[in-house]
Amino acid sequence: MFVAAAALLAAPLLPLPAAHADAPATKATTKSGTTVVGTAANVGTAANVGGTPDTGRAPATAEQRRDAAQSGHDRERDSKGWRGTWAASVQPPSLTLFPNWSREGFKQQSLRQVVRVSIGGTAARFKLSNRYGSTPLRVAGATVGRTAKGAAVRKGTSRALTFGEEKAVTILAGADVFSDALRMRVKPLESLTLTLYLAEPTGPATYHMSASATSYRAAGDLRSDESGEAFTDTSVSWYYVAGVEVRGGPVGRRDGVVTFGDSITDGLASTVDADNRYPDELAERYAREGRPRSVLNHGISGNMITFGTVGTGESGVDRFKKDVLTEAGVSTVVVLEGVNDVGLSEIPGSQVPDVSVEQLVAAHRDIVRQARAKGLKVVGATLTPFRGAMYFSERGEVKRDALNEWIRTSGAYDRVVDLDRALADPADPDRLVPAYDSGDHLHLSDAGYRALAEAIDIDSL
Structure with missing residues (x-):
């Protein structure tokens, strides 16, 4: 409505584009240490973005193969103990209902977003989506902390997320990626704050228009800023974040x-x-x-x-x-x-x-x-x-x-x-x-x- x-x-x-919808996700790690995730059809292009030739894709480790299968959304991952605890359906960039940042995207900015989970666990991982992106999305780094007030994070709780054991990740157009498991005890109905640093121009952003929650933006790399004072720009949409899963429960x-x-x-x-x-x-x-x-x-x-x-x-x-x-x-x-x-x-x-x-x-x-x-x-x-x-x-x-x-x-x-x-x-x-x-x-x-x-x-x- x-x-x-x-x-x-x-x-x-x-x-x-049909290719964005159903192609299985694959993953590689470039020589520069950037994890690259995308569809099988265009993984070579994404690897080149990371600084290696199309033919220079590094062999995937067992851990990377496991994460690649998970980023392909195979329901068989239920057997590994992961359970969804929060989700948002993503949409193409648009300015339809109210002002937001999806059309302009981000550059040399930190994006801070709050989500409230439904169930808890002893580990968590976050799903980022570039489903409607027209170019690869590079996330230079990400952190997660326990939510305080507004854009603030509870002191001493901010933790770095990794992707294939790397801090940065490049997500190909049409692809999604899960972060590595973060050992963190999460309580039912707890709010978590995710901060993404987007150093390079993202282009128009995959997003969720009506979040009924405030998202925050600030210039520069403020992943570790727990005060939140610099995050003065606000929006009521979510960007790139599409899900949170936990494990360690029943x-x-x-x-x-x-x-x-x-x-x-x-x-x-x-x-x-x-x-x-x-x-x-x-x-x-x-x-x-x-x-x-x-x-x-x-x-x-x-x-x-x-x-x-x-x-x-x-x-x-x-x-x-x-x-x-x-x-x-x-x-x-x-x-x-x-x-x-x-x-x-x-x-x-x-x-x-x-x-x-x-x-x-x-x-x-x-x-x-x-x-x-x-x-x-x-x-x-x-x-x-x-x-x-x-x-x-x-x-x-x-x-x-x-x-x-x-x-x-x-x-x-x-x-x-x-x-x-x-x-x-x-x-x-x-x-x-x-x-x-x-x-x-x-x-x-x-x-x-x-x-x-x-x-x-x-x-x-």
Whole structure:
């Protein structure tokens, strides 16, 4: 879902290079000591960026081969004990909804970002993404520390990250990379601060538009600056960071939950830096009951299940494989998506073509099929009320009602969460309960996101 419809509708339908999506990742280490990660098709080019000839790729060590397999997102890494604890779906660089740094990128700057994990462990590793980059991304160095206030890191907790035992890494266009394991005891619901030093021009940045969290930028190499005082530039997007995994918890446990959808899942309009998105509230419920459980947020504001745009990411059907099926330790996915398809396709002059109920149903069935092929339980959530929203129409409401009835009664999903009824105003079931309405009649308030999380039977997950 979205705030600025005019900007959103100006975004063309999204063209994506197929080679970036599915080619297996490989890795090499150059003579200059830079780890290089990318697709098999272009690893030679990346090695040359690091300062060695295309034919001069160093033989991979056993450790490097292991990391390369992990950066290829093979779900078999579950057996090595890694489990997802935080995630964000990445998007192409865009200025669609609000100002951010994705189009300009970074040069000789330190980028500091805060993430709150859902479960803990005795080691952690961070996933960086250059999925939508057009050139190799060089990260000159990175540190992780325990979050203090704002951009500050708790004194004495900052630790260097490595990649293939090197401090620097070059990530090829279209590729992702995991850092080496960092021995660090992480608690459930703990906030961690990641700082990247980007010395060379990055070009436009792969990012996550609506973070509902503050990111910080400063000139120069400030990886080790724990005070945070120099980080005066701020943004409410995340850049390059796409996931955090931990290990050292219950052996062989595979019970993580992925929440998948649009801005209702993303938490748009929730209080910034308060971690009040509904997936956060869900993780807090598990923690309060003494059974912390991984809850991963793969929502993108403005996202549609049938179509993709530059500003709102690939369609739900297309990104499901990349965002959900690559996650470690997951057993269940909750799907809440389709109202943007309904609303945007009803706006006169929209670049989004008319979306029928049949197309929406087909897209939901496709996601169910993908999930079950990987052995995941699939929970379908009905679309929440939106009467009064800027793209509401009576024709769109008919589509929403029809899709919701299909979700409730078709039996396509393993379980159903009826958010339509849980969040509807009894006086007008097509509207949100006023206390749950952020004010735009579409997105939820903090109380609304909490009510959404409470509407889910966590035992059924």
